Amino acid sequence: MQIDGKTLLHGIIGNPVRHSLSPAMHNAAFAALEMNRVYVPMEVADPREGVAALRTLGFIGVSVTVPHKETILAALDEIDPVASRIGAVNTLLLRKKEETEEIIVRGFNTDWVGSNMALAEKMRLAGSKVLVIGAGGAAKAVGFGLREAGAAVIITNRTEQRGRELASWLDASFVPFAEVDAVRADALVNTTSVGMEPDVEAIPLDPGLLGHFKVVMDIVYAPLQTRLLREAAAVGCQTIDGLAMLLYQGAAQFRIWTGIQPPLDVMRRALEEELC
Ligand code: ATR
Secondary structure, three states: OOOOOOOEEEEEEEOOOOOOOHHHHHHHHHHHOOOOEEEEEEEOOOHHHHHHHHHHHOOOEEEEOOOOOOHHHHHOOEEOHHHHHHOOOOEEEEEEOOOOOOEEEEEEOOHHHHHHHHHHOOOOOOOOEEEEEOOOHHHHHHHHHHHHOOOEEEEEOOOHHHHHHHHHHHOOEEOOHHHHHHOOEEEEEEOOOOOOOOOOOOOOOOHHHHHHEEEEEEOOOOOOOOHHHHHHHHOOOEEEOHHHHHHHHHHHHHHHHHOOOOOHHHHHHHHHHHHO
16 A cells, blocks of 8 residues: 555554564554555653644554553543543544544553453353453453453462552452462463563463463463463463454454454464564
8 A cells, every 4th residue: 555645644652662563463454454544653752742743743543552551641632431440541543523623632441352352262251260460551451351241350469469459459359379279260361471582481370280270361472382371282271372462452443443343364464474
């Protein structure tokens, strides 16, 4: 697709964004559907200045990544009620008000949708029990999605205080990491960075415990087959790799920006190609 005067502008703001896989994913989808849109990475230090620049330059749909997902809320005109409850935004939609031509920037959160859709490929969430390792932003999105879908959530975390705080916010239970061997659940989700390159032999849970779960999802995607997922598959668990949540949160963004279903297979292939 030729970039011209009618090309609609998309992108991602964060710091850093050099290694983001989102440009490959969204540009592949735009190309496959012959949409005259382009998605660019933009390193932004100050989210308020970033949002002002997006308005000025006429961007219409933008992703937000670390470290701005929470601080950006103060710079927005409107916040989707669910994003407001989570206190984090990963998606912006910019539109012109008809009467005044004023640009309205609205924030959404699709991370929790991405997590739910990734898990729902392999299990029924309503009525299930899921152990989530970690208590950062990713754990919050995963836990929120699970609670919305009617699952019981158990949080465990290296730093107990932080884990207890998230569990209390989610109305979930907390298990100290030292007692995690007693937990049996339908699924396990790793939301920590343990196992990420270069420390690929690291594993967030004793592999001897993986038989306690039917489904294991990792949000780490580099490498794609983490040691956690390999050990889980070896004991017969169903596994969900780290590209699944990235793909589905991106698909939900695409629907917000365009109103249409994105080509998931094209997006998944673009992510895989970008990784190798
Ligand atoms: P994000 O927003 O991406 O989730 P974060 O807020 O830095 O990132 O959270 C990282 C999570 O990974 C935390 O739960 C962290 O545990 P602590 O709360 O104890 O810091 C967890 N984490 C990171 N490295 C870890 C490691 N080596 N072992 C265990 N947990 C780890």
